Amino acid sequence: MANATNRKITLAARPVGYPKESDFAMVEEPVADPGPGQVLIRTLWLSLDPYQRGRMSAAKSYATPVDIGGVITGGIVGRVEQSNNPKFKAGDFVEGWLGWQSWAISDGNDIRKVDPDLAPLQTALGILGMPGMTAYFGFLEIGLPRPGDTVVISAASGAVGQLVGQIARIMGCRAVGIAGGADKCAYIRDELGFDAAIDYKGEDVEAAIARHCPDGVDVYFDNVGGTITEAVLKNLAKFARVVICGQISQYNLDKPDLGPRNLRFLLVNQARMEGFLVFQFADRYEQGMKRIAGWIKDGRIKYREDVVDGLENAPKAFIGMMEGKNFGKLLVKVAEV
Numbered sequence: 040m041a042n043a044t045n046r047k048i049t050l051a052a053r054p055v056g057y058p059k060e061s062d063f064a065m066v067e068e069p070v071a072d073p074g075p076g077q078v079l080i081r082t083l084w085l086s087l088d089p090y091q092r093g094r095m096s097a098a099k100s101y102a103t104p105v106d107i108g109g110v111i112t113g114g115i116v117g118r119v120e121q122s123n124n125p126k127f128k129a130g131d132f133v134e135g136w137l138g139w140q141s142w143a144i145s146d147g148n149d150i151r152k153v154d155p156d157l158a159p160l161q162t163a164l165g166i167l168g169m170p171g172m173t174a175y176f177g178f179l180e181i182g183l184p185r186p187g188d189t190v191v192i193s194a195a196s197g198a199v200g201q202l203v204g205q206i207a208r209i210m211g212c213r214a215v216g217i218a219g220g221a222d223k224c225a226y227i228r229d230e231l232g233f234d235a236a237i238d239y240k241g242e243d244v245e246a247a248i249a250r251h252c253p254d255g256v257d258v259y260f261d262n263v264g265g266t267i268t269e270a271v272l273k274n275l276a277k278f279a280r281v282v283i284c285g286q287i288s289q290y291n292l293d294k295p296d297l298g299p300r301n302l303r304f305l306l307v308n309q310a311r312m313e314g315f316l317v318f319q320f321a322d323r324y325e326q327g328m329k330r331i332a333g334w335i336k337d338g339r340i341k342y343r344e345d346v347v348d349g350l351e352n353a354p355k356a357f358i359g360m361m362e363g364k365n366f367g368k369l370l371v372k373v374a375e376v
């Protein structure tokens with residue numbers, strides 16, 4: 040693309056503990072022309088997600104880490120500016136894992152079209168994207184909720200958590216959210232209709248769960264791990280299902296935390312704990328998206344986004360998310376349509 044510059048954020052150093060701005064670098068290069076079969080995409084929205092912390096680390100995980108000097112992994116929504124691929128044309132909007140950069144080239148296999156008339160474009164990265172699918176399939180398929188169940192959700196005001204609680208209500212369950220701070224708690228209780236909210240920064244979580252869940256916790260949707268999760272596990276109901284979705288309290292630790300060595304709470308409650316990765320449900324995303332879109336249309340599901348302007352602000356916003364500064368799905372607006 041003549042005269043255009045690609046701005047990309049690369050990994051300058053592997054973070055030790057909490058990431059810092061010096062772990063990232065902004066690199067500029069001319070935008071290349073797409074080759075045969077390729078598509079040139081201008082990024083409009085970038086998604087910031089906790090899993091990206093794992094990609095910055097060399098520790099063994101389910102995906103290969105970003106190399107030092109490599110573009111940080113990330114989902115984007117963009118506009119096709121040039122296409123040599125018959126499946127896409129200039130002006131199409133697409134979503135894909137094209138990284139923290141203002142332009143990208145794709146061979147067309149790692150992107151999907153997004154319909155701008157269906158919902159705001161950026162929802163393809165949030166409520167109708169990966170976090171939405173995580174909440175929907177993780178809760179329904181692993182949590183196996185039944186009407187009347189008491190469901191506890193950690194990181195309850197975040198991209199995944201806010202949706203899990205609302206789906207729990209739709210399924211006839213009681214939803215109890217755990218979040219950091221009075222504002223987030225007021226939001227999930229008063230705006231989203233959770234039955235109760237626990238401020239883990241301001242109250243004794245174990246006592247609050249016992250108070251709000253007198254018959255025990257039937258489903259725990261765990262986004263955080265650590266001491267919050269230990270407090271929930273002490274309050275499980277018989278045949279409880281513990282869904283291990285995320286462990287954000289552990290992502291920035293230098294040394295692994297000590298977990299519970301005594302799993303008696305699972306034994307005596309005949310309970311089950313199961314981890315999942317959203318990709319295992321990839322062949323059913325369309326079904327999940329349709330259902331969530333229907334609930335949004337009917338006014339049964341609300342969603343909150345936290346939008347940061349400018350690609351250059353992505354590192355600071357990402358670091359903030361690791362400290363709970365985001366309030367809702369964290370997105371970077373990279374460019375206007």
Ligand SMILES: NC(=O)c1ccc[n+]([C@@H]2O[C@H](COP(=O)([O-])OP(=O)(O)OC[C@H]3O[C@@H](n4cnc5c(N)ncnc54)[C@H](OP(=O)(O)O)[C@@H]3O)[C@@H](O)[C@H]2O)c1
Pocket residue numbers: 088089090169170173194195196197198199200217218219220223262263267283284285286287288289315316317318360361362363364365366367368369
């Ligand atoms: N299994 C999968 O396939 C899958 C897919 C997507 C996401 N996830 C996981 O789901 C979780 C939520 O992701 P998201 O995208 O919805 O992020 P998010 O909840 O929108 O943002 C992260 C939130 O985590 C909370 N947090 C940060 N550090 C914490 C700590 N030490 N203890 C307790 N809470 C802490 C903060 O909220 P507070 O202010 O409330 O502390 C922060 O706002 C993450 O663990 C993520 O890795 C898993």
